[in-house]
Amino acid sequence: MKISELATKSQINAKTIRYYEQVGLLSAPQRASNGYRHYQPGDVDTLIFIRRCRELNIPLDDIKRLVEVQADPNASCAVVDKIIAEQLAQVQRAQRELALLEQSLQTLASCSAEQVEKCSILHKLKAREEAEK
Amino acid sequence: MKISELATKSQINAKTIRYYEQVGLLSAPQRASNGYRHYQPGDVDTLIFIRRCRELNIPLDDIKRLVEVQADPNASCAVVDKIIAEQLAQVQRAQRELALLEQSLQTLASCSAEQVEKCSILHKLKAREEAEK
DNA sequence: TATTGACCTTCCAGTCGCTGTAACCTTTAG
DNA sequence: CTAAAGGTTACAGCGACTGGAAGGTCAATA
Numbered sequence: 198m199k200i201s202e203l204a205t206k207s208q209i210n211a212k213t214i215r216y217y218e219q220v221g222l223l224s225a226p227q228r229a230s231n232g233y234r235h236y237q238p239g240d241v242d243t244l245i246f247i248r249r250c251r252e253l254n255i256p257l258d259d260i261k262r263l264v265e266v267q268a269d270p271n272a273s274c275a276v277v278d279k280i281i282a283e284q285l286a287q288v289q290r291a292q293r294e295l296a297l298l299e300q301s302l303q304t305l306a307s308c309s310a311e312q313v314e315k316c317s318i319l320h321k322l323k324a325r326e327e328a329e330k
Numbered sequence: 331m332k333i334s335e336l337a338t339k340s341q342i343n344a345k346t347i348r349y350y351e352q353v354g355l356l357s358a359p360q361r362a363s364n365g366y367r368h369y370q371p372g373d374v375d376t377l378i379f380i381r382r383c384r385e386l387n388i389p390l391d392d393i394k395r396l397v398e399v400q401a402d403p404n405a406s407c408a409v410v411d412k413i414i415a416e417q418l419a420q421v422q423r424a425q426r427e428l429a430l431l432e433q434s435l436q437t438l439a440s441c442s443a444e445q446v447e448k449c450s451i452l453h454k455l456k457a458r459e460e461a462e463k
Numbered sequence: 464t465a466t467t468g469a470c471c472t473t474c475c476a477g478t479c480g481c482t483g484t485a486a487c488c489t490t491t492a493g
Numbered sequence: 494c495t496a497a498a499g500g501t502t503a504c505a506g507c508g509a510c511t512g513g514a515a516g517g518t519c520a521a522t523a
Contacts, residue, residue, distance in 0.1 A: 199499085199500075200499090200500075201498095201499070201500085210481085210482085211499095211500090212481080212482065212483090213480085213481065213482085215501095215502095216480075216481060216482090220480090231488085231489060231490085231500080231501090232488085232489090232500075232501060232502095233489085233499090233500055233501080234500085234501090246455065246456065249455055250455065251480090252434075253431060253434055253435055254431055256479080256480090257479080257480070263452070263455075266446050266452075267446060267452060269446070270445065270446060270447050271445060271446075272445070272446045273444060273445070273446070274441050274442075274443045274444060274445060274446050274448070274449040274451070274452075277441060277446065277449050277451045277452055278440050278441050278442075278449075278451065281435060281438050281440070281451055282440060284435055285432065285435040285436065288428055288431050288432050288435060289432060291424075291428055292425065292428045292429070292432065295421055295424055295425045295428065296425070298386060298387055298421050299418065299421050299422060299425065301385075301386055302386055302414060302417055302418040302421060303418065305414050307411050307414070307415060308407050308410060308411050309407075309411075310407045312403065312404060312405070312406070312407060313399050313400060313402070313403060313404075313405045313406070313407050313410065314403050315407070316407040316410050318407070318410045318411065318414055319396070319399075319400060319407075319410055322379060322382055322383070322396075323379065332470080332471080333470090333471075334469095334470070334471085343510085343511085344470095344471090345510080345511065345512085346509085346510065346511085348472095348473095349509075349510060349511090353509090364471080364472090364517080364518060364519085365471075365472060365473095365517080365518090366470090366471055366472080366518085367471085367472090384509090389508075389509090390508075390509070391508095
């Protein structure tokens, strides 16, 4: 199949598919005599797998390792485990950071003053400076 | 003061300070005869304000507007209000997304198999594909 | 005085994961 | 015959820095 069919079936932009090939995440497919990329049915599964991983925010480099590890049936599962565990840890870190961020933004509340001189938000942002000194 | 002193006092990397000047967030300072940047004490406050905003994840373009609005005492406070509200909304959106992400990653659990053929994580990642079809 | 090392300058490239654009070629339909 | 749709490559841009190269300047020490 051609790239646009693969794009439709995998739900990944054709441009993105070429990009994945470029960065070595996807192996280069056969080419037709006109230079068009020609994909196999199995490529759909690979790309769907990749998309699933991306939806879990797993970095391309890690996905690459997950794909490689699947090609080698004797490879240890520890690699997979580590990647997922790290990803989970990172998501949890990000969650904690966002929670703090939300709190900080909440304390700024909203301001209904008409002139910035009286703007409570700006005053609080500046007060943070003072508090820090 | 020279850039490294400003960097120390504001807790912002000298390289980042030059970058802020380049993108127009910080106005270009005077230059000494040797070409070195020469900053005023007030620049420390400006940079601390910028850093505080960055810690709240506010984009540079928005911070630029916050800085500009402060220079104009007649400007409306609505701009400030809008920027903070949008930032808060975005943080809350990100939080909801991360919560879903965490759930998905949790369902993959950890795998203690030795061979990828039996790897429960990979099987679950693939099962997601099947479920979708 | 020579030199070392710290600090300053500019400019260019890389990060991450795409996405937009330009310029061109091929295929298909009307 | 022509136009639209789809394929190709290569390069640039996003955001917010960061690293490195190549060079100029300055203060302190041997």
